[in-house]
Amino acid sequence: MPEAAPPRRRGRIQLLLILMVVIGPMLLATAMYKFSFWVPEGRSYHGTLIGNGQTLADLGVQGEAAGDTWRLLVTAPANCEADCQELVYMARQIHIGLGRDASRATHALAANAIPADYDEQLRRDYPRLERHGLDAAAYGKATEDLGGARLWIVDPHGNLVLRYDGGIKGKQILNDLRHLLKLSNIG
Incomplete structure (x- = not known):
């Protein structure tokens, strides 16, 4: 033993x-x-992650309102044409789709020029849309001359979090924003 x-x-x-x-x-x-x-090679978000500390000021957004909410920001370095208008509509629908968390986010547009007829439509149909100017030179420098309209998710401190190009599905952006709101203690 x-x-x-x-x-x-x-x-x-x-x-x-x-x-x-x-x-x-x-x-x-x-x-x-x-x-x-x-x-792991996979990721759980659908846009392009902005991890370099860029802010709205770096992007060239003028007259930004200090707020304590997340933002769905549409930028159009040139005129707000069809792609820009589609993203503005999508941003509003995503904001509505947040449901009970809608008070934690807003939607905004930063553009150089808006056609007169679309400007009138924005005033009539999008009364809660924040509107800002956009410095084209700063925008081109910050984004390495990305052309066309883009949709950005911006945190309450004004930091850029995710960028989406035109043609993305709104459901993907909504899922990303819901995930950020779930993880966030701010806004």
Whole structure:
């Protein structure tokens, strides 16, 4: 019959096992970060993540209103043509689609020029739409001359979070914004 391990030795083994359970995951996570292995390739958002600390001022948005809500901002560096108008409509529909969280967000338009007939339609059909000017030179510098209208999700501090090009489905943007609102304690 084999002899049982002395209590002191068994206690040391238990201590080592406990330390491995506690410290092991931290060491593994550090190694994964440092050497970039087992890093997931997938992502849970549909737009382009803006992670460089750009703000509305960097984008060239003029007369921005200080607020404590998230924004769906449509930018049009030239005239607000069909693609811009479609994104303005989509931003309003996304805002409505937020339901009970709609008070935590607003929708806005930053454009250089708006056709007179569309300007009248905006005043009539979009009374809650925030409107801002857009400095084309600053916009071109900040976005590396992206042409056409874009939709941006902006946090309550004025930081750009996600950018969407025309042609994206509103449901994808709505899902991204809902996820951000769920994770956010601000706005």
